[in-house]
Amino acid sequence: MPRHKSIAILGATGSIGRNAVTVAMGLPTAHVWCLSGSSNLELLCCQADQCRPEYLIAADPEAAEQFEFPEKWRPRVRVGEDALVWAASHEDVDTILAAIVGCAGLASTAAAIDAGKTVALANKEALVVAGQVLLPRARETGAQLIPVDSEHSAIWQAALAGRKEEIERVVLTASGGPFRDWTRDAMRQATRDQALAHPTWEMGPKITIDSATMMNKALEIIEARWLFDLHPEQIVVMIHPQSIIHSLVEFRDGSVLAQLSPPDMKLPIQYALSYPDRLPGCAARLDWSQMWTLQLSPADRARFPALDLGYAAARRGGTAGAVLSAANECAVQAFLDGELGFLEIVESCREVLEQHHFIEQPTLDDLFAADAWAREEIAKWICA
Ligand SMILES: NC(=O)c1ccc[n+]([C@@H]2O[C@H](COP(=O)([O-])OP(=O)(O)OC[C@H]3O[C@@H](n4cnc5c(N)ncnc54)[C@H](OP(=O)(O)O)[C@@H]3O)[C@@H](O)[C@H]2O)c1
CATH class of the missing domain: 3.40.50.720 (NAD(P)-binding Rossmann-like Domain)
Known part of the structure; x- marks a missing residue:
């Protein structure tokens, strides 16, 4: 029961x-x-x-x-x-x-x-x-x-098919956001409304902008690193525009298991609330009467340099994640308020991350302090 x-x-x-x-x-x-x-x-x-x-x-x-x-x-x-x-x-x-x-x-x-x-x-x-x-x-x-994050819920579900030490790699899928096919030059001019127009997911404004910069995937790399105790090198990001394959786990024998469903957060929310049970629910279902085309291609780290910041912070640990997350939160708000250009969100985060005083084994208080410092640094960037 x-x-x-x-x-x-x-x-x-x-x-x-x-x-x-x-x-x-x-x-x-x-x-x-x-x-x-x-x-x-x-x-x-x-x-x-x-x-x-x-x-x-x-x-x-x-x-x-x-x-x-x-x-x-x-x-x-x-x-x-x-x-x-x-x-x-x-x-x-x-x-x-x-x-x-x-x-x-x-x-x-x-x-x-x-x-x-x-x-x-x-x-x-x-x-x-x-x-x-x-x-x-x-x-x-x-x-x-x-x-509850759909990608991590998918990894959690697929990983149940094996043991932790049998996992070789996880593949985080990303829709690519509204600027998936844009050049850097075009992105430089991107407006708030364009960045808020996500092609597949309806979400709050902060995560929607994070999806457009792909900082969302950078944060998810760090999230996966801690949640599943992985080396950052075991985490791969693939662009999947349909947002139906929510992520994949590759085991050491070469088998790859994925979790699929329409882009509807009600399903991962329900699974997290009912775990370990699976119950009937209200999430959207895949329609098996139509033809599906599911594409996967490697993420372009040159056009979306936020990904490099995610890998760097996941590798470093310590205060790096706190600084990246706080800098990004502030920079996204500044972009939404018209105070920062779209590409400057990630550029400012990179600079703040590079400058910060790194602590390898922080306490929670150290992390709150690093967060506060990063916010002040971004405020200086905005005023400059
Ligand atoms: N949306 C998605 O599909 C999705 C998917 C995966 C992961 N996530 C993650 O889930 C989290 C929530 O995302 P969301 O899209 O639901 O955001 P959202 O729509 O902006 O909602 C944020 C919630 O937090 C509350 N809140 C804001 N500032 C607060 C503060 N200082 N103290 C206490 N509560 C505060 C808001 O209250 P008010 O609205 O009353 O101000 C609201 O209830 C984020 O971490 C996001 O990365 C979201």
């Missing part, structure tokens, strides 16, 4: 969070214990009316102060980052769906790991910043990290 789970959906008002609410509502085994949002508190209250959680968390105290929560929810609203940490480690919660974007999701993810919870992890930045610290902690506390 599938086990009932009490779930905290952190980042419920975002693209992953909204899908997670839909998935959880359809799962007979899931009870939504808490939902969090930051600026979109109106949506948070609508979601709460749907799934009746025990608690609502408004992460941004300023937004919470300006918002009038309906009387029926008011007694059960908690505010601020501390409330996220409180919920993530609460004894009544089995599983945290970590869907906050960026480094803002790190403290609650770390708290859930320290409390030995199951973490369904969409917030890849937490692992990019602190995988080197979090994975050993998870081994100590017995916390289980189940990837």
Whole structure:
């Protein structure tokens, strides 16, 4: 019998969070214990009316102060980052769906790991910043990290067919984003709207820009490096425009196993919430009455130099992931605000990564400090 789970959906008002609410509502085994949002508190209250959680968390105290929560929810609203940490480690919660974007999701993810919870992890930045610290902690506390990122979910599923030491390579697929076939010169002029027009996935703005620069794949290389304990050389990136093969695992005998499904995040979210069970669900299905053409080609690292930064940070470990992730978060925001050109996102990240004071065995505090330093450096880049 599938086990009932009490779930905290952190980042419920975002693209992953909204899908997670839909998935959880359809799962007979899931009870939504808490939902969090930051600026979109109106949506948070609508979601709460749907799934009746025990608690609502408004992460941004300023937004919470300006918002009038309906009387029926008011007694059960908690505010601020501390409330996220409180919920993530609460004894009544089995599983945290970590869907906050960026480094803002790190403290609650770390708290859930320290409390030995199951973490369904969409917030890849937490692992990019602190995988080197979090994975050993998870081994100590017995916390289980189940990837929600479609590529890592695919690797997780395919890897179940063998033993860890039998894996020779993993292949991360990438749609190539809206600029897959653009020259560097054309990309230099790319506008915000062009970069936000992803050809296959509907996602939040930050990850959509990351897909256009291919920094998303760079972050995923680092995420895979920690999550599956791989050498960066074992991770290959292939362009797959259809976004149907979500990733592949090559075993030492030459067998390659893949996970396929339409580009719909509801499936990896559901698998992470129902694991180890597979349950009927609401995700889109492949249509076997039509002909499919599935293409794979090597990624072009000259046109998308973010990939080199991902490999470099994955090789180096230490504070490199924190600096790359924070620099990128700031640079993407600056691009969205019209303060930085498209190609400057990766150029500024490279410069900040090269300049940073590297710490090989950082603590979580060192990583937060590296993050803060990188943000200040990008701010200087923007002002220059
Ligand atoms: N979208 C996808 O298909 C996809 C796929 C794979 C992985 N991921 C990863 O999943 C994560 C979420 O992505 P997304 O696309 O869902 O992002 P999103 O649509 O921008 O949603 C982000 C969520 O985080 C909340 N949030 C923002 N800043 C916060 C802060 N400082 N403190 C607490 N909460 C905060 C937002 O609240 P408000 O909206 O209320 O402000 C929202 O609920 C990212 O790490 C991304 O890389 C996403």
